[in-house]
Amino acid sequence: MIFYAILLTPLLGIILFSFIRKARWAVSINLFISTVNFIAMILLLMRWQTTPSFFILHAHEQLYLDALGLIGWTLTTFIGMTTALFSYGYMLQNLQERRITLKRLQLYHLFYQSFIFSLLIAFSANNIGLLWVAIEGATLATVLLVSLYRTPEAIEAAWKYFIICIVGIALALFGTILIYFAAQTSLDPSHAILWNALALHAKTLNPSIMILAFVFLFVGYGTKAGLVPFHFWLPDAYSESPGPVAALLSGLLLNVALYALLRFQILTNLSLQNGLANHLMIVFGLLSFVFASLTLHHQQNIKRMFSYSSIEHVGIMTFAFGLGNAVAILSGLFYLIIHALIKSAIFTTVGNVMHLTHTQKIEKIRGLLKLNPWVGWLLIVALFAIAGAPPFGLFIGEVGVFLATLQTDPYLAIILGLGFLVVFAALLRYMQSMALGNPDKTAYPTPPIAKINLVPAGLHLLIVLILGLYIPSFFMQILKQAASLFIGQ
Amino acid sequence: MNANAIQLLLSALLLLTTFILLIQRRIDSMIYTYAWQSAFLSLATLAASFITPYQWDLFFSALLIFALKVIFIPWFLRYLSHRLSSKNPSDNATSLVARPFLLSMIASALVLFSYNLTHSLRTSTQLFSSNAIAIALSIILLGMLLIITHRKAVSHALGFMVIENGIFFAALILTRGMPMKIELGIAFDVLVAIILFGVFFFHLNTSIDSLDVDSLNRLREGTEL
């Protein structure tokens, strides 16, 4: 019951936003729906805790929620709620500044809820075809969000995002069909497309088809996740989209792509038993990490800089999942959650910074601490958190990945360690130039920032800090349940 | 002359139309060729629905393809491209589109590559399926080549639709189509995608005054904002 409540709340939102015209009503209802959604999610989590079920099957086995999906759902509903809170003030401000029209605000909310709905479907899809449809739906829903401001740059970014991602994801569909084909001989057609049936009978799948299928799926969903040879759209899309949209893209869309990749990694590993999927993920993960951490050093645009940081982190995560041992998987999952929280906090904070300074250029952003201490401190904390500094959760994740690497491939650990240092140095440098020093007084007058706009980022960073110091046992249990999917029961 | 032979012939025609699409420069003829390709795809689906008579799904799919890809999408793209550009629209020459022979040579290499790739996954010795899988993969790859080499937004949309056709064909021959629910989901996504393409044509037209994606060069590494 709660399961469907969570799934259908955004759908209700989609229907509601087709009628609502008033701006203040729209933003409030968006916030309200997202909050209800998250509250329902908490109820589901509580039920999960009392009856530790391994997974839930619904709707003639088409929908399926295990620990991995549960993590996705929790992140989606939580970040969906906090971003809705942020966009409450942000969108009203934009409306006042006439950057968007009322009609576009309606569009924004419509697509916001469609996006959340697609993500929830994707995280709970048992049918791998449905998974594809949902991720494609999420892509299509965000395309017009990226170009919300309708500036030539925004349209260009959205076009690149659109064309690269739909072509990429089309390849994933081909991979999905190949898997369906591989299962034709051993499973009956109605079950050959269900993930749990496939995982159960993975050994009977035709291995040569599975190899080809995984390569296509990897390229397809890897494009969506922003792995390096297919990452070109990502900095453009992140840097040109409005603050809340960038937060959604980096916090959620990246995760869902990675999630899809993981599902098929599990399947391929079960079927092939030769670690081909793992090797691919290690190579491309490391490539993304190294490339992005070097590129991070000469960025001039704050949003582009953070989008390269996203590529870098998705590289680490892919790498960690590719290593495949228990420590690596566990840290990878932990990393995924923490990164989603920090990155969405960062993009909301950057939205505030841009509101203060009217620029995205890093060299023009000076003395944030003096301009607005709250925003300044948030940015500093967020930068420390994303760089993986000790008290924050990401540090644990990084250490875990590093240790796992030492265990399996000590040489790769050298690259990884050096990379961490390079990233840390770059972020520290940017932090120093942006937060410290004296602001440029000759520039625009600095508008005040409503405190409510700071709450989402603060909340996220607080959770990250807490998770860095103390990991609740229930949280750990879910992580372990999810990790056991990879290792095999 | 059985149903398999017809499908084999149709698969060859699908590949051939993709080739023609690739070396054309005029948007109008590209759209016509695309419509032909979709018609062949629709026929292939129809033929498959006769092979397995109880499957009404495929018959329905064939109708859906006909309505969507043979009639609606070509009409829509033609309408948009005529509405948005005053002159007879044609793809301007980049280095590759101006050299159709070189382009088709690359295309042939891709076809051979996909034949080689799919050679290993022949589960049945059936001539038809081994040929058709390779052709489906080549159509997908050629669609990507089309997107890479052509510079007009409309040809990019066509490239995507070609890839989509290739994937549908793959599903058709490998697994006799996806389950109907998924099929509908995919069709819906494609419809939304093509409408988004339409929206983008308008946006591109207002923001850069043409449908030429070469003019999209504002965002680069280290651009000043």
Added chain:
Amino acid sequence: MMNRLLYSLLQTGLFVFIAPLFVGIVKMFKCWLQNRSAPSVFQCYRDLRKLFHKQTILAHHASWIFRFAPYLIFSITALIASAIPFIVSPSQTVGFTDVILIAGLFGLSRFFLALAALDIGTSFGGMGASREMTVATLAEPALMIAFFSLAMMASSTRLDIITTYLSTHSLWFNPSMLFVALAFAMIAVAETGRIPVDNPATHLELTMIHEAMILEYSGRHLALIEWAAQIKLLIYTILFANLFLPFPLINQLSLSAIGLNGGIVIIKCLLLAWVLVLAETHLAKLRLFRVPLLLNMAFLLCLLGLLIHVIAEVA
């Protein structure tokens, strides 16, 4: 053996004799399609008769090559006509039927035609010869590859074995076969000098290829060359009909089989004539510089067909 020889001779004679008729039919179809009133289908025979009765005028500088070439070209073309499967299955006739030899003979006749065109030393002759050779250098390899793909399928370069193989294995709907067939059609168009490569109906100095070469011929020499060209068109049509279209020749030596074969071949030829006419009406003549593109495409398609066959169908 004597029987077979007799059949071969009769078949060749028939072939040579009806070639002008086929061209007449093509012209008639074209007229219908373009809403003109058609000349009689036998007009080509009348033209030939007229030319044979006319006085032959030779240029002062004409050497023996110029006089010798028409006879050579005609006899080579007739020789090829005797070698290809027409209405009697080639395994039931005598004859050399090697595809490489056929391509070689076409090359030989073209060589002498070009030589004769150069012989007089007029500018048109030279121009026509150079254009013809340009087209030929591109068309010939493509033709060879087309023949090779057939040879690859049947594991022999002999046309009789190829025909028998094709009649026992129905390969007409294979992608490889389709590609080769399409390429063969493009080559045939180029070799026989039809639109879009050349236009047999005009003497436009900027574009003509074949007509430029035979501009200096008259009388019976011209008649022989024209006739040879007509036979050549029929050769390509028959080759296409018997190799690439379904309903192959029946491999028997009886009157009923020959009659049936004849009927089928006639239907196929009429069909191909329609296709040719439709294409010629719809297409514009290509600029000379675009012709290599067409032939390169043909070459590529053949190669693709061949390799697809090797990868997918040989196993």
